Amino acid sequence: xxxxxxxxxxxxxxxxxxxxxxxxxxxxxxxxxxxxxxxxxxxxxxxxxxxxxxxxxxxxxxxxxxxxxxxxxxxxxxxxxxxxxxxxxxxxxxxxxxxxxxxxxxxxxxxxxxxxxxxxxxxxxxxxxxxxxxxxxxxxxxxxxxxxxxxxxxxxxxxxxxxxxxxxxxxxxxxxxxxxxxxxxxxxxxxxxxxxxxxxxxxxxxxxxxxxxxxxxxxxxxxxxxxxxxxxxxxxxxxxxxxxxxxxxxxxxxxxxxxxxxxxxxxxxxxxxxxxxxxxxxxxxxxxxxxxxxxxxxxxxxxxxxxxxxxxxxxxxxxxxxxxxxxxxxxxxxxxxxxxxxxxxxxxxxxxxxxxxxxxxxxxxxxxxxxxxxxxxxxxxxxxxxxxxxxxxxxxxxxxxxxxxxxxxxxxxxxxxxxxxxxxxxxxxxxxxxxxxxxxxxxxxxxxxxxxxxxxxxxxxxxxxxxxxxxxxxxxxxxxxxxxxxxxxxxxxxxxxxxxxxxxxxxxxxxxxxxxxxxxxxxxxxxxxxxxxxxxxxxxxxxxxxxxxxxxxxxxxxxxxxxxxxxxxxxxxxxxxxxxxxxxxxxxxxxxxxxxxxxxxxxxxxxxxxxxxxxxxxxxxxxxxxxxxxxxxxxxxxxxxxxxx
Ligand SMILES: O=P(O)(O)OC[C@H]1O[C@@H](O)[C@@H](O)[C@@H](O)[C@@H]1O
Numbered sequence: 226x227x228x229x230x231x232x233x234x235x236x237x238x239x240x241x242x243x244x245x246x247x248x249x250x251x252x253x254x255x256x257x258x259x260x261x262x263x264x265x266x267x268x269x270x271x272x273x274x275x276x277x278x279x280x281x282x283x284x285x286x287x288x289x290x291x292x293x294x295x296x297x298x299x300x301x302x303x304x305x306x307x308x309x310x311x312x313x314x315x316x317x318x319x320x321x322x323x324x325x326x327x328x329x330x331x332x333x334x335x336x337x338x339x340x341x342x343x344x345x346x347x348x349x350x351x352x353x354x355x356x357x358x359x360x361x362x363x364x365x366x367x368x369x370x371x372x373x374x375x376x377x378x379x380x381x382x383x384x385x386x387x388x389x390x391x392x393x394x395x396x397x398x399x400x401x402x403x404x405x406x407x408x409x410x411x412x413x414x415x416x417x418x419x420x421x422x423x424x425x426x427x428x429x430x431x432x433x434x435x436x437x438x439x440x441x442x443x444x445x446x447x448x449x450x451x452x453x454x455x456x457x458x459x460x461x462x463x464x465x466x467x468x469x470x471x472x473x474x475x476x477x478x479x480x481x482x483x484x485x486x487x488x489x490x491x492x493x494x495x496x497x498x499x500x501x502x503x504x505x506x507x508x509x510x511x512x513x514x515x516x517x518x519x520x521x522x523x524x525x526x527x528x529x530x531x532x533x534x535x536x537x538x539x540x541x542x543x544x545x546x547x548x549x550x551x552x553x554x555x556x557x558x559x560x561x562x563x564x565x566x567x568x569x570x571x572x573x574x575x576x577x578x579x580x581x582x583x584x585x586x587x588x589x590x591x592x593x594x595x596x597x598x599x600x601x602x603x604x605x606x607x608x609x610x611x612x613x614x615x616x617x618x619x620x621x622x623x624x625x626x627x628x629x630x631x632x633x634x635x636x637x638x639x640x641x642x643x644x645x646x647x648x649x650x651x652x653x654x655x656x657x658x659x660x661x662x663x664x665x666x667x668x669x670x671x672x673x674x675x676x677x678x679x680x681x682x683x684x685x686x687x688x689x690x691x692x693x694x695x696x697x698x699x700x701x702x703x704x705x706x707x708x709x710x711x712x713x714x715x716x717x718x719x720x721x722x723x724x725x726x727x728x729x730x731x732x733x734x735x736x737x738x739x740x741x742x743x744x745x746x747x748x749x750x751x752x753x754x755x756x757x758x759x760x761x762x763x764x765x766x767x768x769x770x771x772x773x774x775x776x777x778x779x780x781x782x783x784x785x786x787x788x789x790x791x792x793x794x795x796x797x798x799x800x801x802x803x804x805x806x807x808x809x810x811x812x813x814x815x816x817x818x819x820x821x822x823x824x825x826x827x828x829x830x831x832x833x834x835x836x837x838x839x840x841x842x843x844x845x846x847x848x849x850x851x852x853x854x855x856x857x858x859x860x861x862x863x864x865x866x867x868x869x870x
Contacts, residue, residue: 226813228272228286228329229528230265231336232293234310234363238522239268241275241286242529243813244851245347249275250525261311262322269326285612285815287849288330289323290528292339296382299531302333305381332531335385336524337366338375340483340517343527345370348518349481357384357477358517359468361439361486363413364388364400369475376475387471388412392463407467411460413485416442419459425452439486461493465500472505472512483517490516539608539850541820541829541836542593542601543843544586549574552741555630557661557720561841562826574627577843578819580620580727590836601847608849611816611868621868622797623727624819624843626660631717634733634747635669635690637757640709644730647753654709655725656792656799658864660823662699663718669694670705670713678759681712685734685751702801702862704791710757722821724866726796732757791864798869805860812852816868820844820855823862830854 226248231238233255240250253271256264273283293314295307304314323331334342341358344350350358354373360366367387369376376384388408389401396405397415409415417437420426429452434441442460445453468480486493494514501509517523548566551573558565558572565572578598579586585597593601598609598620606614610621627633638653657668669691672681676693684690694712697703699719707713712734715721732754736747787803801823802808810818820827820838827838829846831853838844838855846853855863 226281226286227529227532228269228276228283228289228327229525230268230272230289230291231339231524231528232264232291232311232314233336233524234294237264237268238525239272239275240525241272241279242290242525245526245529247522247525249278250522251275255310257311261313261317264311265322266326281612284328285607286327286329287607288332288532289327290339290531291319291323291331291333292336292524292528293333294336296380296385297333297335297338298381299332299334299338299377302331304333332528334375334527334531335368335381337385338368339527339531340366340523341368341370341481341527342375342530343519343523343525344481344483344517345527346530346533347526348523349515350479353479353513355476355478356481357471357475357479358481358483359387359471360517361413361464361482361484365408365412366484367471369477371475384475387467390467390470392467407463411463413438416456416460419456420452423452423456425455429453440488443489443492461496461500465497466504468497469501469504469509472501472509478511479513479515481515481517483520483523487516487520539847540591540593540831540834541838541850541853542588542845542847543590543836543838544578544598544845545589547576547579547584547586548572549576552739552747553629553631553633553717555628555717555720557663557718558626558628560661560720561626562839563841571630572628573630574625577624577626577821578620578845579623581623581729598845605849609817609847611814611848614848619727621727622819622866623725624821624866625723625725626841627657627715627719627721627723629666629715629717629719629721631739632737633715634731634737635694635712635714635735636731636733637712637754638707638709638728638732639730639753639757643710643757646756649730650753651726651728651730652709653726653728653730654794654796655707655723656797657705657707657715658722658724658791658799658801658823659699659701659703659719660722661701661720666699666718667716668697668699668705668713668719669716670697670707670711671695672712672758678755681758682751682755685749688737690735704799704801706792706794708794712754712758722823722864724792724797724799724864793869795869797866799864799866801862801864803860803862805857807854807856809852809854810846810865812850814867814870815848816870817848818846818865818867820846821864821866823864825857825859825861827861827863828856830856 226243236252238252241248293304294310296305302320307314350356356370365388369384389406391405392407393405397409399406399409420437430450446457550568550570554571554573580598588596601609603616606616639650641652644650732750734754740746790800792799821843822838822840826840829836832851
């Protein structure tokens with residue numbers, strides 16, 4: 226979502242835009258007399274009020290897109306001159322103001338260029354890369370896009386000052402200081418002057434009008450008023466000739482016409498077309514003359530389009546796996562359609578999504594291929610992870626597949642509280658989803674009720690310590706919630722999908738007497754484990770946190786779609802979705818979401834493109850990704866994880 230401000234001469238428009246759609250827009254009178262900063266602060270407050278309706282704050286936006294009258298240096302975010310509006314805009318540090326006031330990045334552009342950007346991306350300019358826009362309003366604004374780029378020039382007014390093209394040598398004095406500019410000879414602000422100076426004005430019906438604008442001039446001419454007819458002839462001649470000059474200068478494929486004059490488009494367009502035919506090079510062959518599609522809101526859309534480049538980069542991301550050989554690794558992973566690396570020890574873990582100092586997921590497909598998850602988060606934390614995420618914060622979760630050829634150690638992970646007392650410890654709550662298992666494979670989780678911490682510690686070298694634990698026979702599709710400080714061990718013969726807090730802290734109490742080829746045992750961490758345990762047992766919290774499979778709950782009329790919640794805690798929300806055909810994932814939830822393909826290859830459609838997710842692969846849908854539809858050719862399950870709302 227982008228906050229937008231269009232500082233006009235009379236009114237300031239403001240609003241919220243998401244993916245080229247105006248969510249809400251409003252306007253407030255411009256107050257140049259009170260100074261720019263005061264006015265901008267007021268507008269920020271108004272935008273914040275709009276955000277509240279969506280349960281958000283302005284700081285949740287991706288940035289502020291701002292349009293200003295006058296010449297705008299869009300590289301350094303400065304207004305260079307305003308031509309009599311908001312004198313104090315010149316030299317004002319818009320960038321710092323936005324950062325201090327809202328914490329947001331700001332982009333700024335001239336208003337006529339902004340309106341063209343709006344039409345180019347979301348309106349009458351779509352499909353052409355050589356477009357000019359002319360806005361006939363109080364003044365006459367122009368902007369040019371040539372080969373897909375906004376024309377800038379050496380002083381940022383390239384293509385922008387079409388209203389100040391001199392059309393009459395030694396003509397009327399213009400607001401810009403020159404004489405005979407198009408604006409001075411035929412614009413909204415010049416019309417009353419032109420009328421009053423006209424020799425027939427004293428006998429004209431225009432004399433009775435309090436305001437003489439395009440509308441009045443055209444109406445009176447239509448009724449046969451001689452003075453209005455002559456002014457109309459004069460204006461159309463000048464405008465038509467100016468357009469011919471623009472065609473000769475910029476060679477556009479399409480000219481978009483906007484502003485108040487276009488309320489009479491049916492009259493105006495044929496007259497312009499006639500002049501072009503008579504006077505333009507090659508009679509303007511192939512040139513399209515069109516009316517603006519967003520007469521009132523092109524600026525609002527264009528201000529948001531200043532962030533468009535960042536907007537469009539996201540799509541469902543798949544990553545290279547990071548493999549971890551372990552002493553207990555197995556061979557169930559080999560059943561998945563993937564090539565495993567050669568290794569002297571069997572692969573125990575496949576890290577599917579990871580952002581840790583020593584291990585990084587790297588994107589495999591699309592224009593972000595090769596980028597690490599860290600790089601992506603650093604450049605757009607909220608776009609990848611979700612609202613409020615900071616660039617220096619790691620991805621909150623870690624997803625793994627654990628291939629247990631043998632029993633893993635009997636172990637425990639610390640929680641936030643225990644980590645305060647153990648240097649370097651990181652909290653780790655995890656959940657498991659049994660993907661596959663050998664017959665008789667087991668899971669141990671939770672110490673039996675009534676067993677004291679002391680009794681447990683005395684048994685750490687006893688092979689029968691298993692008897693002090695709850696044990697479960699593995700079942701495909703079964704899930705376990707392993708809250709930090711819960712003692713557990715994954716038994717040999719299990720293939721497990723794990724969603725966990727981003728941590729690598731494990732305290733082993735027993736490795737079942739296992740040694741490596743050289744006869745060395747792995748390190749144990751009994752003291753630290755007991756510190757975690759005492760916390761649990763001391764508080765007499767239940768030891769086991771197994772989540773029994775819940776009854777399937779159909780959520781839609783489509784009885785083919787079944788969802789069940791696997792784990793819901795402060796760190797993650799994991800669910801299993803079973804479906805055949807297509808499901809559309811919710812968009813703009815303020816968080817990323819991951820999709821693991823449990824049973825078959827999947828296809829995800831996003832932004833008109835199709836992305837493959839192989840059976841056994843995890844796909845990350847960034848927070849600011851567009852709408853995604855997941856297709857499964859046959860009845861399939863996915864395990865989807867996200868951070869809770
Ligand atoms: O310490 P070992 O036995 O290698 O087991 C370590 C593994 O334990 C599992 O229960 C999970 O928590 C994994 O995330 C972890 O990597």
